Amino acid sequence: MGWFSRQEDSSPADTVRPISQERLIKIFDEEEWHYVIDDDNDLGGRWGDAIFYFLFHGEKKEILQIIGRFMPVIPEEYLDEFRVFIEDWHRDYIWPKAYRVYNNDGELQVCGEVIVDYEHGATDKQLKQHIDCAISTSLQLFNALKDRFDIPELESNKES
Numbered sequence: 001m002g003w004f005s006r007q008e009d010s011s012p013a014d015t016v017r018p019i020s021q022e023r024l025i026k027i028f029d030e031e032e033w034h035y036v037i038d039d040d041n042d043l044g045g046r047w048g049d050a051i052f053y054f055l056f057h058g059e060k061k062e063i064l065q066i067i068g069r070f071m072p073v074i075p076e077e078y079l080d081e082f083r084v085f086i087e088d089w090h091r092d093y094i095w096p097k098a099y100r101v102y103n104n105d106g107e108l109q110v111c112g113e114v115i116v117d118y119e120h121g122a123t124d125k126q127l128k129q130h131i132d133c134a135i136s137t138s139l140q141l142f143n144a145l146k147d148r149f150d151i152p153e154l155e156s157n158k159e160s
Contacts, residue, residue: 016121019064024054027128047135049154050112050142054131058117064130065115068096068138072151073107082108085148095137110145112138 021043028035028045035045043054050068057063074082086098096112103109114134122130145151 014123014125016123018060018121019056019062019118019127021054021056023124023127024131027124027131048139048142049146050138052135052138058119060119062119063115063117064127065113066131066134066138068112068135068142069101070110070112070142070145071154072146073103073109074100074145074149074151076108078149079108082110082149085145086110089141089144093137093141095133096141098141110142112141114138 021041024043025035028043033045035043037043045052045054047068049071051071052066052068055065055067057065082100086100089098096114098110098112101109101111112134114130114137116130118126146153
């Protein structure tokens, strides 16, 4: 039997249905991931040196945008090298989309972003795969940044 005709294990509970924050929270609870709901009712969590937000867009909230922000600051003197790094990243990797932002203090930071339009819904497995992809590829980006620019780990992540 070929790859495309392979039957996956599926249960009636894992059917294609509209996405929602409640469904993501259920996945977070099952994985025992810590999360917060902020003042804007956005779902967020922290993985290592990054803060991730899980945002819903579109008329029916059918677009899931997962954004990871690397909390360490990129020194301004690396701006030109950083631009080249981002161009190289996009040439070599599909995910995440990487871009620079300036925090409230005017310091340079980087974000990784993976967006999927679930107009026709998704199964729980598909949502979990999207979450895993966004987090793992963003962390890969952030680790590459640490290595390239010799960025130390945040103090709050160091073991005592």
